[in-house]
Amino acid sequence: MQAINPSRVNVNGGYICLWSHWKAAPLTEEGTEPETPGTKAELQTYMPQDSDESCMCGSEKPYEECCKKEQYWWPLCPDPELEGYSLVAPQSVTFRQIDGAALRKRLMEDDRLVFTDNSENQETWSYWGETLIETPGHGIVEYGELALKHNHTLLVTVASDEQRHVLLHFLKEIAGDLLSKPVHKYAPLQVFDKRTNKTQTLPPLQWLKRPVGQTE
Ligand SMILES: [Zn+2]
Known part of the structure; x- marks a missing residue:
């Protein structure tokens, strides 16, 4: 910091x-x-x-x-x-036992996300929102992260209640049919x-x- x-x-x-x-x-x-x-x-x-x-x-x-x-x-x-x-208000929302392959396809296709990381057990996307906001000298503001772990668990990490609200609304819109019951944790x-x-x-x-x- x-x-x-x-x-x-x-x-x-x-x-x-x-x-x-x-x-x-x-x-x-x-x-x-x-x-x-x-x-x-x-x-x-x-x-x-x-x-x-x-x-x-x-x-x-x-x-x-x-x-x-x-x-x-x-x-x-x-x-x-x-x-x-x-x-x-740092927090996470976890969806377990999901169809990782189907979800990955939807996440890859959406312009509001950018694929940021790919490791053996995890793939990560960053949510930049509808309008990409670039700050001179610092980079692009991001509003939360989506991590697909072991191809069947989705972990959503955000910094505030408002960011959670917007990101979960977005997820429901693009992949509501693929999501399981969420577990929310501050x-x-x-x-x-x-x-x-x-x-x-x-x-x-x-x-x-x-x-x-x-x-x-
Ligand atoms: Zn106050």
Whole structure:
């Protein structure tokens, strides 16, 4: 993770924003396929917010009465197609006993996904959404990952509830008939202490007690 410069962060006002990017692989002499995305990178930025604006965490309260009071910086991440921001809530959804060959074909055919990795036991696609969003110098924003493991388990990994909502809707649309019963699981969350700027990992249940970003 890239460190935030503490001198640029106002303890009383704002958010840490996390961006996941695919940085394009440089062209080689043999000529890299333009589809090859390269490597995944994460970028942290600081987004200031005024006290009287409604809090970006989605609570609809003024920032002054909401996340400004918190001990931690709650990180945000961009929603698909950059339609706002959501609290980071790392999570996964698993579908077991699926027809891997049939699903792989559908995933390969869809333009909103890019095939990013192929190893012995796993194939991975990155969801870039309907409108590909490229940030100068950093790469293409991605909104979640699909991993097909051992040809019969699909693991969907996203950074927020909103990303999960969009990615599962997409999956239902292209492969609803192939999916099994999903198993949803939140992961621990990394937060930053406002006073010390040190990172701390909170277990899933601890941050789920917050009034926003609740599970469906
Ligand atoms: Zn808030």
